[in-house]
Amino acid sequence: MARVSAAALTGRDQLASAGRLVVKVGSSSLTTPDGHLDPGRLDAVVALLAARRAAGTQVVLVSSGAIAAGIGPLGLAARPRDLATQQAAASVGQGLLVAHYTRAFAGHGLGVAQVLLTAEDTWRRGRYRNAHRALTRLLDLGVVPIINENDAVATDEIRFGDNDRLAALVSHLVHADALALLTDVDALYTGPPSRPGSRRVAHVQGPEDLAGLDVTARGSAVGTGGMVTKLDSVSIATQSGVPVVLTSAARAAEAFAGEDVGTWFAATGRRASIRLLWLAHAARTRGRLVLDDGAVRAVVERRTSLLPAGVTHVEGVFEAGDAVDLVDPLGVVVARGLVAYGSDEVPQLLGRSTGELRGALGPGWDRELVHRDDLVLVRRGRHRVPRDDRTTLGP
Template sequence: MREAVTSARRIVVKIGSSSLTTAAGGLDTARVDALADVLGALASDGREVVLVSSGAIAAGLAPLSIPRRPRDLATQQAAASVGQGLLIGRYAASFARHGLTVGQVLLTVDDVTRRAHYRNAYRTLRKLLDMRVVPIVNENDTVATEEIRFGDNDRLAALVAALVHADLLVLLSDVDALYTGDPARPDTRKVAEVRSEQDLAGITLGRPGKAGVGTGGMVTKVEAARIATGFGIPVVLTAAPLAAPALTGDEVGTLFHPVRQRPTARLFWLAHATSPRGRLHLDPGAVQAVVARRKSLLPAGITAVDGAFTAGDPVDLVDASGAPVARGLVNYDAVELPSLLGRSTGELAAALGPAYEREVVHRDDLVLL
């Protein structure tokens, strides 16, 4: 038995679209019920469960008479709008058979990188768990644009696991484990455990899958495992039909062992969930202050500004060679910064007022890369 599984009290489970829907794109009631049976048993045993579920877009295809997953964002958003209600309704009915209530939580990247939004997301999930509700998390596909998308729900699940300080992440898909190559080939072997990057050497992951109703693939699942284990969370990767034995500690699928102690959750989100909207070029003194001394970034240490960002956006801090050394949430709009560069905060406060005495990036909003 896997102790990392049997000892976990707070568990995040992710399931993909292909494991919930029929070939025609509608929800498969039997599959949803089977998953609810497994997770309902965990919740009834006193363990906290968060479900990250794909399937909103896929569930909306059949009612809209769309034969396959649309490529354009607007049609995806329309399908998600129809499918999200169907998906959460089906989950509500399935978990109700176990006397459990579910709560829908829809997220975009902005919801968990900006400080106030992050606190709101955490408080909502924490309160739902305290009230013995099963949170059903999904990306908010109806409003998410390319700039604020997570990209796939494997990554979202890893970041949600970090957000709620989970003890375990379980990734359920249509593949029963990680293999060294194509599982159909006779020379391919199953990888039972991954303890470090060395265990992944020589493994052919291929490209993220684009067929069917899902968007992920083994690449996204391994990357999600890297994110979660980097936060100190063990990960089990297996097929949806093996959810019950996987969650009771049987040695099914692939177990990814955690590789480090847990960093600050919000900064972990900042490093892994965001895309920079611009770049701030630092002089050597500022690089030393930010990286070695963990100081805030002041205007005096910035030599140039790239991008069109607004206050609160994530930006990369780069050294003289252009290499990113940190990422942070900027306190100024891009158009404000050029006139401030190279000047001390005291000088700026005297010339422009006390509002300009603030840091460009505060150390509490900064993560080293």
């Protein structure tokens, strides 16, 4: 059961007074049980956000529902599983979804802007700056940005995987004061909410408060994210200094008012590099570098760069700049990083010092395999992201 402290009890005031708020609404909060878009549910969400906007809060909406909105028009029986059909459904459904939002927000005197992002837009420097600049200007103009993953073009290698992670990264991108994840359950529970004896977790001050919780229950048939991915998304936001409330759309008004509903996750860190947040929580690795014991100690305990001399084996096919897992001799992942060489170049470097490589192969071959600035540690299933107080805009 999560700890309850005085600081946690007053932390909800951060949501009530947030000047810039990112709100993520899941497919299950916008659709009927058979997966079709429900305009009534969408209107209720819009009314809530319009009220918050009228109170002076800038609102960024990360909305799922494009694929779900395309299910009916395409005559599909259920949410498609293959990427190509998901892309087709998203292409059809995204226009319908935004048309409904445009109508609904217009009824409150508000304009909207559709913003479709891919993962690279949140961590590649140029794209990050462009996205930040565009979203900031939209907010300054009084427009409500409606963000979704660009499912029509995103591939397995570059997609966020679900809009919970996207919302967490967007909260960093727009420098949000708080993030609200609206889902089909009203809070985080100690076990499946339907299980007798499961209790609501009201406050989470840090990862230790999650120990012993059973969050393995599957999400809805319409959406993609279960509680595990939501907690991973919470970690992205809170590690970057953004507090999070997780609750249902039905109880969002109470949560926005600072009432004790849902689950409040306190911020655990300060602003970190968006590139490292992406690497830790959302990047899909393309290979593995097997480290000897000395290299494991150097990377994990001394936080050094990974040098070729400490690597015994390479697995997978990757290019320079791809994300790879760093594993110990037993195969346990200890870190993740952006590799400086392609998989075809690495074998000739293994076990050799930088001096040996410079002498044998020439200048430029004596650099690190993974620089410490491009590396995050992985411990017991959690990612540790180095903080960089100098990072104020992008990687």
